[in-house]
Amino acid sequence: MSEATPPAAPLPPGSPQLLPAPAGGVTVTAWNPGEDVVEVTRTPAPGAARSTWRTFAETLRGLKTTFGRLLERPVTVEYPEEKTPVYPRFRGRHKLHKFEDTGLEKCVGCSLCAAACPADCIRVVAAENTPEHRVSTGERYAAVYEINLSRCIFCGYCEVACPFDAITMGHDYELSDYDRTDLIFTKEMLLAEPLERTPLRNEGE
């Protein structure tokens, strides 16, 4: 190797000098990776008889595995006919609540939910309750209560902020519409008894 190397051209003055090779040539030693190196079993080189046999055996094993899947039932949830069940604490579309005995709304129009909302999708306009026109149990009630569900991020902060549990997150997740304005849910829509379309997940499911 060293004989074949052409003689080096004289370096221009001032350039760094190359270190001279150690006397007796370079001795190549096997690289020692150290004791903490794990040796990985390699596959035999392609074309080896053993690799052929192993490939064949592993192919048969693979065929067995896939055949096992054939005998099982599909895990598919056929969505439009079959709804994905949700957990009890799933945060779906909001619900507003009334007292069951008096029929009065729980919401007192305090706007804490609107303040807590990070997406700024709740709009509350409060009005005074009068003895003739009593809507809620407090002094005031929500004359306008709108949630823009196209902006809502379903974080559930409104539910946490509400001092009267007037707003909770329901289970309904089928919220697509053809028009964005249709996704602004008004108080009447939120108060209405929702169609319970979403199955609940069973214990341990």
Add this chain to the structure above:
Amino acid sequence: MTLAVVGYYEEWWIQVLKAIVIFAVGLQLVPVVLLAERKLLGRFQARYGPNRVGPYGALQPLADILKLLTKEQFRPSTSVGFLFALAPLISIVTAVAAFALIPFGNVQNIFGTPVGLYGVDVSIGPLYLFAFGAIAFYGIMLGGWSSGSKYSFLGAMRGAAQLISYEVAQGLALVGVIMTAQTLSLTGIVEAQKGMWFIVPQLFGFLIFLTASFAETNRAPFDLTEADAELVGGYNTEYGGGRFASYYFAEYLNVLVVSGIVTTVFLGGWLLPFGIHPPGWVDPFVVLFKMALVTFLFIWVRATLPRLRYDQLMSFGWKVLLPLATLNVLVTAVLVVVTH
């Protein structure tokens, strides 16, 4: 000098009728295989597969084909128009021509007329098959090349290399059978299996032939010509509409043809085990049943094995399959000489 002898001639009108029937049956089988593959692949992957169109998704192939046929015919501006149109035609013509070879039964008396239940029974059966198999690759190569797209071109080049590598092994795997049967006629090969199906004495030949057939039909794990993940569909990347449909059709017809050949050559064709001799009209159904089993195997393997890397494909074909096939031929030759 005659190149080939045809085993049995019918009247010309019977031959025309036969051609129509076989063509019709073959083309009816393709959508069935198409649907079966998609349903089975689904079940292999713990899902349903197509189940929206018709009962249990039975009309899915019809919907697919209707969709493809109503599409606009277009081609890339870089393509070579004439070859681009010709290539799918070559694919489907060769597939149908090869289908003519599969014997569904021996010569039967149908209303007093002896009719062979096959397209044609030539004395060069497997050679005819390989000839058309080789021409079929022109369909893929021309299609890929004339598309003027790098992906198609790569797919076509792979197809060409794959053909050369695997057709040799495929041919050699059949040599063992031909030597044992002492005939090249496919009906003759079936008749020679009266005592024992060739899958028993020629087990290695069967496995080699099957493996090479996966490569010849561009099916997983040797579907490098298509290789959806890297080549975006390979040779048929630029195809759409009816032309793509013919490629698709030819692929599945090829699967059927190979199933038929495996059935004929290794699984005893229309013969039943345990000395059962049903009336002649049962024979086609026996063949179809066996073909269904082989097709199932094709789908099963597709659901199981990942695609080979290109160098693995080559080294497997040349370093494993070819030596094994040669060894199989040598051992069979010695055994045939010793026993005869």
